[in-house]
Amino acid sequence: MDETRNVKIQVKGVSKVFGKNPKSALELRDQGLKRPEILEKTGQTLGLSNISFDVYEGELLVIMGLSGSGKSTLIRCLNRLIDISDGDIIIDDEHIPSLSVKELLECRRRHFSMVFQNFALFPHKTVLQNAQFGLEIRGIAPAERDKTAREALTQVGLDGWEDAYPNQLSGGMQQRVGLARALANDASVLLMDEAFSALDPLIRKEMQEELLQLQSRMQKTTVFITHDLDEALNIGDRIVLLKDGEVVQIGTPEQILTQPADDYVRRFIEGVDRSRILTAESAMRPVRTTARNGDGPRTALHRMRENSVDSIYVTDRDRHLQGLLEAEEASRAVDAGADTISDYLTQDFRTVTRDEPLQNLFAMFSEKSFPIAVVDDEKRLLGVVVKGAVLDELARAGDQ
Amino acid sequence: MEIQSIPLGDWIEGGLTWLTTEYSVVTRAISRVTQTGIEGLNAGLMWLPVWGLLALVALLCWKAASPRLAIGAAAGMALIWNLGLWDPMIETLTLVVIATLVAVVIAIPVGILAALSNRLYRVIMPVLDFMQTMPAFVYLIPAIPFFGIGSVSAIFATVIFSMPPAIRFTTLGIRQVPVELIEAADAYGANRRQKLIKVQLPLSLPTVMAGINQTIMLALSMVVIAAMIGADGLGSEVWRAIQRLRPGDGFEAGIAVVILAMILDRLTQSLTKSRR
Numbered sequence: 081m082d083e084t085r086n087v088k089i090q091v092k093g094v095s096k097v098f099g100k101n102p103k104s105a106l107e108l109r110d111q112g113l114k115r116p117e118i119l120e121k122t123g124q125t126l127g128l129s130n131i132s133f134d135v136y137e138g139e140l141l142v143i144m145g146l147s148g149s150g151k152s153t154l155i156r157c158l159n160r161l162i163d164i165s166d167g168d169i170i171i172d173d174e175h176i177p178s179l180s181v182k183e184l185l186e187c188r189r190r191h192f193s194m195v196f197q198n199f200a201l202f203p204h205k206t207v208l209q210n211a212q213f214g215l216e217i218r219g220i221a222p223a224e225r226d227k228t229a230r231e232a233l234t235q236v237g238l239d240g241w242e243d244a245y246p247n248q249l250s251g252g253m254q255q256r257v258g259l260a261r262a263l264a265n266d267a268s269v270l271l272m273d274e275a276f277s278a279l280d281p282l283i284r285k286e287m288q289e290e291l292l293q294l295q296s297r298m299q300k301t302t303v304f305i306t307h308d309l310d311e312a313l314n315i316g317d318r319i320v321l322l323k324d325g326e327v328v329q330i331g332t333p334e335q336i337l338t339q340p341a342d343d344y345v346r347r348f349i350e351g352v353d354r355s356r357i358l359t360a361e362s363a364m365r366p367v368r369t370t371a372r373n374g375d376g377p378r379t380a381l382h383r384m385r386e387n388s389v390d391s392i393y394v395t396d397r398d399r400h401l402q403g404l405l406e407a408e409e410a411s412r413a414v415d416a417g418a419d420t421i422s423d424y425l426t427q428d429f430r431t432v433t434r435d436e437p438l439q440n441l442f443a444m445f446s447e448k449s450f451p452i453a454v455v456d457d458e459k460r461l462l463g464v465v466v467k468g469a470v471l472d473e474l475a476r477a478g479d480q
Numbered sequence: 481m482e483i484q485s486i487p488l489g490d491w492i493e494g495g496l497t498w499l500t501t502e503y504s505v506v507t508r509a510i511s512r513v514t515q516t517g518i519e520g521l522n523a524g525l526m527w528l529p530v531w532g533l534l535a536l537v538a539l540l541c542w543k544a545a546s547p548r549l550a551i552g553a554a555a556g557m558a559l560i561w562n563l564g565l566w567d568p569m570i571e572t573l574t575l576v577v578i579a580t581l582v583a584v585v586i587a588i589p590v591g592i593l594a595a596l597s598n599r600l601y602r603v604i605m606p607v608l609d610f611m612q613t614m615p616a617f618v619y620l621i622p623a624i625p626f627f628g629i630g631s632v633s634a635i636f637a638t639v640i641f642s643m644p645p646a647i648r649f650t651t652l653g654i655r656q657v658p659v660e661l662i663e664a665a666d667a668y669g670a671n672r673r674q675k676l677i678k679v680q681l682p683l684s685l686p687t688v689m690a691g692i693n694q695t696i697m698l699a700l701s702m703v704v705i706a707a708m709i710g711a712d713g714l715g716s717e718v719w720r721a722i723q724r725l726r727p728g729d730g731f732e733a734g735i736a737v738v739i740l741a742m743i744l745d746r747l748t749q750s751l752t753k754s755r756r
């Protein structure tokens with residue numbers, strides 16, 4: 081992740097005690113007691129303990145943890161559906177805990193949309209009216225909110241269902257309505273509490289893909305909760321791992337997988353850890369197109385365009401890997417009137433053999449993120465591995 | 481040794497006397513308004529020809545419920561007319577309608593407040609229990625010093641007697657709205673008024689309607705009893721039959737009450753169901 085990204089939300093030392101006397105519980109916490117002891121001594125539950133992290137503008141941050149780890153509590157603290165006991169939460173430069181009731185309503189309207197595990201659609205409202213809800217609350221004119229809500233429904237693929245009632249829809253469709261309600265609202269942050277957990281696996285996968293597409297289109301700051309590692313790896317830019325109300329690790333999917341902070345994380349990714357026996361071959365895809373080193377630059381460019389890629393591996397007759405040609409370089413070659421591309425190749429890419437452990441591949445994806453070339457002993461090109469495929473492969477291993 | 485009985489009755493009487501003298505201006509104003517309302521509605525319903533009202537009710541039943549109810553209602557009302565009880569039936573209906581309107585207008589806001597405030601809830605629920613377990617006749621007694629003998633007293637007693645279910649069901653309906661939906665409304669920044677109007681009230685409507693249905697039924701039973709303090713209508717037909725020892729007349733009037741009750745009940749029930 082780029083260090084210069086703007087911070088959207090700062091969570092600073094947040095604790096939440098469910099009970100009448102949070103101070104006493106926090107004091108015990110400071111003496112080093114854990115959740116069960118505090119519960120026994122004070123009858124209060126330490127829901128969250130000293131949580132700190134940032135959410136960057138436009139990122140999709142996943143909060144992951146087992147049941148009871150405090151995920152729902154944490155996400156509800158962000159928009160103050162739950163009041164925190166200690167710490168501070170800052171969005172842009174508003175301090176959420178110190179907002180007045182009126183300011184809080186204003187802040188929720190401007191900043192937060194929310195999607196719920198059990199959908200929480202209004203049964204007495206049509207799909208369209210549900211999608212309009214946030215706008216209605218904000219007092220947007222009927223014509224405008226109608227238009228915006230219809231667009232949102234189109235985005236989630238629900239045209240034609242505007243006048244249906246939620247109980248006429250399948251679970252997957254209901255959650256699309258929930259998503260449309262959130263998107264139509266156009267708040268600056270999207271909060272999703274186990275939004276896909278109630279859906280069956282196929283629909284769930286589909287919704288994940290859709291969310292990713294929406295995300296790449298809209299770059300909306302999203303906090304997504306799940307207890308499912310597969311889901312977290314699949315969609316998260318970064319993952320915050322919670323355990324018993326505490327943060328155990330924050331990092332990219334790769335960091336979590338390759339450098340688990342402790343045994344808890346390790347156990348969490350245990351299934352996935354079979355990646356040690358997974359190799360580059362399992363994630364390898366056939367090369368869609370290559371160029372020969374004798375090809376002219378126009379031919380190479382044409383192939384790139386045909387396959388919508390912006391770089392291409394170059395081999396000789398016997399598929400021995402010669403180098404990589406970037407589209408820019410190819411254009412330069414055309415401008416220079418070069419006959420062949422052989423002088424314009426770069427060696428700035430990574431090659432692995434087919435039995436390289438999959439885990440090691442993460443580190444190899446450089447900023448430009450060329451596909452990694454998989455070659456045999458004689459440097460013949462066998463296939464390529466793209467970043468997404470590695471995660472997919474690992475996640476699938478985690479499933480088994 | 482003799483135990484002195486507590487002069488509870490004296491206290492209550494004293495209180496009532498004080499109230500009636502102190503607030504006679506208010507009671508007289510209420511009396512006048514209510515009387516005007518009763519007379520107006522009564523005159524309106526009487527002005528309609530028998531077949532006109534009959535057709536109107538049948539149409540309403542048809543639209544709101546079923547052709548079956550429409551036919552039944554028409555037949556029942558024709559029977560009442562045939563028995564010569566049309567005018568008393570109209571008088572009873574008038575009292576029921578006005579008492580229900582007043583009761584509902586008071587009950588729904590009170591029910592909403594009790595649903596939203598735990599403290600009020602704790603105060604109101606025992607009061608409702610008290611109101612509902614107190615024998616119905618007892619309300620007739622204080623009505624007289626306030627409003628004298630007649631229809632206004634009947635309305636007063638009926639409103640008090642029939643209000644509790646409307647309050648209770650309104651409170652229940654609002655409290656039953658799933659917390660997730662309240663949370664969703666909160667999450668999108670709804671204020672209390674928006675939450676109430678856009679979420680809580682629409683979702684509690686069926687329950688509220690069930691309460692209103694009960695209120696109507698109680699109002700009907702009380703209006704009949706209120707014949708004892710001079711309310712006109714089917715009740716006074718029964719009352720007269722008792723005094724003259726004519727059971728046949730009494731039963732005829734009783735059957736008219738049953739028919740009216742069934743029409744009102746089915747009609748309000750189907751109004752509840754036809755809403756989503």
Ligand SMILES: Nc1ncnc2c1ncn2[C@@H]1O[C@H](COP(=O)(O)OP(=O)(O)OP(=O)(O)O)[C@@H](O)[C@H]1O
Binds near residue numbers: 126153
């Ligand atoms: N209102 C409450 N009062 C008391 N304890 C609570 C309350 N809400 C949550 N808790 C406790 O706080 C802890 C964290 O709960 P939370 O719902 O945040 O977990 P979660 O990670 O979302 O779990 P799940 O995956 O089951 O949804 C649990 O031990 C729970 O029992």
Ligand SMILES: [Mg+2]
Binds near residue numbers: 153274
């Ligand atoms: Mg949860």
